[in-house]
Amino acid sequence: MRKRRDLSRAVLAAVTAAVLGVAGCDAVGGDAEGPSGTEARSARPSPKPTPAWDRSPASIAAVGDSVTTGFDACAVLSDCPEVSWATGSRADVDSLAVRLLGKAKAAERSWNYAVTGARMADVPGQMAQAALRRPELVTVMAGANDACRDTADAMTSVADFRTQFEDAMSTLRDALPKAQVYVASVPNLKRLWEQGRTSAMGKQVWKLGICPSMLSDPDALTAAANERRATVQERVEAYNKVLEQVCAKDRRCRFDDGAVYDFRFGVAQLSQWDWFHPSVNGQARLAEIAYRTVTN
Known part of the structure; x- marks a missing residue:
C-alpha cells in the first residue's frame, strides 16, 4: 500500500x-505567487515608444511671406529664393533644408510656397499646396504682414489671426497627420524701425509702402507716432502668443520660443536696400535659429 x-x-x-x-x-521560487x-x-518591459519629433526629416516644405522668399536680399524689391533661410541653395546661407538634407537632396526634397506680401489668411492655401508634396517637415513664418498694414487700425485682429493659423494647421493635419511643423515667431518690427531709420536710403524705400503702420514718418517722435508704433508692437507680441499657444496643442509642432522675435538684427543682417528685410547674412542667422529648434 x-x-x-x-x-x-x-x-x-x-x-x-x-x-x-x-x-x-512563471516560477518565482520560494513560496511567492508568480504573476x-x-x-x-x-x-514585462514595454517596447520603447516612437518619439513624436524626428530631428532628421527627409523632406521640407516652406510657407509664409517675403522673409522666406528672400525678398530684398539680393536686389531691390525682388525675391531671391536661393537665399531663403528655409530652402535656399546658397552656401553662404546654409539653409535649414541644406543643413538637414544635404545640398543634393535639398534640391530634390525641399519646396518653397511662401509668397511676398502673404498674410496669415493666405497660409491655409499654401499649406494645401505644400501637403501635395507630402513633406515630413513644414516651416511656417508669417504674421509680419498682418501687422504691416496701411494703418494700425487695419491690422489683422488677434482673434482672426488665431482662427487663420488654426485653419492652416487643420488643413495640414487633414492631409498629413504625422508631418512636423516648425513655427518661427514674428520678428520685432520696432527693432527693425530703430535700426533702419539711420539709413537715408532705407527711409526712401520705406516710402514705397514697406510696413507703413510701423515705418511711416520714421523720424517722427511725437506722442501719436510713438503710440502708433507701440500699438503695432503689442499686436506682434499678441500674434506670437497665438503661434505659441496653437502650436503647443499639436505634439508634432515646435515653436521657436520667440527666438526670431528676440534676435537683434543689426546692420549686417538687414537688406542694404530697405533696412527691413533680412540680408543674406540675416537669412543665415534665421537658418541657424530654425536648425537649433528642429534638432534640439
Whole structure:
C-alpha cells in the first residue's frame, strides 16, 4: 500500500508539472505567487515608444511671406529664393533644408510656397499646396504682414489671426497627420524701425509702402507716432502668443520660443536696400535659429 501511495504521488507530481509547463506559469521560487494573465504581461518591459519629433526629416516644405522668399536680399524689391533661410541653395546661407538634407537632396526634397506680401489668411492655401508634396517637415513664418498694414487700425485682429493659423494647421493635419511643423515667431518690427531709420536710403524705400503702420514718418517722435508704433508692437507680441499657444496643442509642432522675435538684427543682417528685410547674412542667422529648434 505504501508503494502504491508513493507511486500515485509521483504520478500526480509529474502531471502537475506538465500542466504547469504547458500553461506557461512563471516560477518565482520560494513560496511567492508568480504573476499570470494581465499581471504577467504588465510585468514585462514595454517596447520603447516612437518619439513624436524626428530631428532628421527627409523632406521640407516652406510657407509664409517675403522673409522666406528672400525678398530684398539680393536686389531691390525682388525675391531671391536661393537665399531663403528655409530652402535656399546658397552656401553662404546654409539653409535649414541644406543643413538637414544635404545640398543634393535639398534640391530634390525641399519646396518653397511662401509668397511676398502673404498674410496669415493666405497660409491655409499654401499649406494645401505644400501637403501635395507630402513633406515630413513644414516651416511656417508669417504674421509680419498682418501687422504691416496701411494703418494700425487695419491690422489683422488677434482673434482672426488665431482662427487663420488654426485653419492652416487643420488643413495640414487633414492631409498629413504625422508631418512636423516648425513655427518661427514674428520678428520685432520696432527693432527693425530703430535700426533702419539711420539709413537715408532705407527711409526712401520705406516710402514705397514697406510696413507703413510701423515705418511711416520714421523720424517722427511725437506722442501719436510713438503710440502708433507701440500699438503695432503689442499686436506682434499678441500674434506670437497665438503661434505659441496653437502650436503647443499639436505634439508634432515646435515653436521657436520667440527666438526670431528676440534676435537683434543689426546692420549686417538687414537688406542694404530697405533696412527691413533680412540680408543674406540675416537669412543665415534665421537658418541657424530654425536648425537649433528642429534638432534640439
